[in-house]
Amino acid sequence: MNDKDRQFMSRAIFLAKKGKFTTSPNPNVGCVIVQNNRIVGESYHSKTGESHAEVLAMKKAGHFLKGATVYVTLEPCNHYGLTPPCVDELINAKISKIFVSMTDPNPKVSGKSLIKLKKSGVQVISGLLKDESEKINLGFIKRMKQGLPYITIKMATSINSKVIPINFEKNKWISSYKSRQDVQEIRAQSSAVLTTGSTIVSDDSRLNVRWNDFSDELKNIYPEKEIRQPVRIVIDTKNKVHENHKIVNTPGECWLFRSQFSKKRWKKNVKEFSTKLDSEGRIDLIYTMKQIARRKINSILIESGPTFASSLLSLNLFDQIILYIAPKFFGSQSKELIIISKESEINNISKLRFVQVKKIGKDVRVILKKKES
Numbered sequence: 001m002n003d004k005d006r007q008f009m010s011r012a013i014f015l016a017k018k019g020k021f022t023t024s025p026n027p028n029v030g031c032v033i034v035q036n037n038r039i040v041g042e043s044y045h046s047k048t049g050e051s052h053a054e055v056l057a058m059k060k061a062g063h064f065l066k067g068a069t070v071y072v073t074l075e076p077c078n079h080y081g082l083t084p085p086c087v088d089e090l091i092n093a094k095i096s097k098i099f100v101s102m103t104d105p106n107p108k109v110s111g112k113s114l115i116k117l118k119k120s121g122v123q124v125i126s127g128l129l130k131d132e133s134e135k136i137n138l139g140f141i142k143r144m145k146q147g148l149p150y151i152t153i154k155m156a157t158s159i160n161s162k163v164i165p166i167n168f169e170k171n172k173w174i175s176s177y178k179s180r181q182d183v184q185e186i187r188a189q190s191s192a193v194l195t196t197g198s199t200i201v202s203d204d205s206r207l208n209v210r211w212n213d214f215s216d217e218l219k220n221i222y223p224e225k226e227i228r229q230p231v232r233i234v235i236d237t238k239n240k241v242h243e244n245h246k247i248v249n250t251p252g253e254c255w256l257f258r259s260q261f262s263k264k265r266w267k268k269n270v271k272e273f274s275t276k277l278d279s280e281g282r283i284d285l286i287y288t289m290k291q292i293a294r295r296k297i298n299s300i301l302i303e304s305g306p307t308f309a310s311s312l313l314s315l316n317l318f319d320q321i322i323l324y325i326a327p328k329f330f331g332s333q334s335k336e337l338i339i340i341s342k343e344s345e346i347n348n349i350s351k352l353r354f355v356q357v358k359k360i361g362k363d364v365r366v367i368l369k370k371k372e373s
Contacts, residue, residue, distance in 0.1 A: 139298030178361025
């Protein structure tokens with residue numbers, strides 16, 4: 001491997017990122033095809049059911065394909081799904097060498113394509129810029145390996161770690177417009193946005209992606225029709241959500257997870273799921289998250305109140321925290337950012353590491369992850 005190889009794989013990773021708003025539940029994949037140190041074809045996977053990155057890049061390469069070197073961010077698929085196996089297409093094209101950044105965590109693939117390529121006489125080199133490729137597919141990897149979605153808890157707070165001041169006006173925000181714009185981008189990258197019945201009753205939120213709130217830069221790259229709406233999920237233990245709430249009347253899928261089915265007739269976009277309770281009569285969150293992952297949800301953005309966020313933290317059921325800190329102070333009677341009183345529950349929470357501290361408009365955005373992730 002040399003600097004040129006890294007350059008071409010970096011290009012493939014750059015292309016893969018273009019699918020971040022549209023590919024779920026599929027992974028983000030980019031492919032570059034090179035002949036005599038010149039790119040002759042490149043592409044990325046954009047949507048489930050559409051051609052994979054390798055096939056699109058091969059079409060562009062045309063007659064330059066034979067004997068070419070392929071750089072792909074994820075191991076090519078070897079099974080029939082909504083599209084034919086890419087590995088067979090590559091073998092039939094008589095490429096000479098392939099650089100594969102990361103092995104596919106899908107048990108159906110998981111190294112099998114690399115073996116098939118080698119047996120067909122293709123030189124296979126794996127692991128080039130593996131960490132970078134994994135970073136753009138954290139949700140897909142976790143769902144495949146652990147049967148759980150990648151969970152991000154989003155919170156907004158004052159400088160003194162308060163979240164809801166007394167007499168706070170409904171539909172007013174703690175964070176600035178720029179921060180809320182940033183949240184729209186994070187929502188758009190998520191497979192699902194999750195909240196609770198109590199939050200819906202309090203805020204009557206839609207939790208959809210609003211293209212008009214995107215930055216001008218993003219609007220120029222992604223037309224409104226290209227943006228995929230995440231599934232909106234409500235953990236609604238006490239069946240608080242009703243047919244007049246905005247979340248069930250906004251276009252896009254809405255899933256209600258409840259302890260028991262209601263007798264309501266919902267619109268076609270709304271689905272009810274019954275899930276089991278824990279020993280304290282609350283919805284079993286670990287079991288429910290596994291249910292959600294089985295429905296092909298790679299990543300979840302949590303947008304709830306402090307009580308639910310604290311429950312996830314105490315169960316260690318999260319991967320990342322995104323915290324928006326506004327330059328404000330709220331009084332002592334305001335709600336705390338985190339509500340965990342038991343020392344044992346605090347000790348359960350994984351140690352965290354700072355990933356990024358960045359100024360967003362008037363606020364500061366802090367991203368934290370578990371030390372082991």
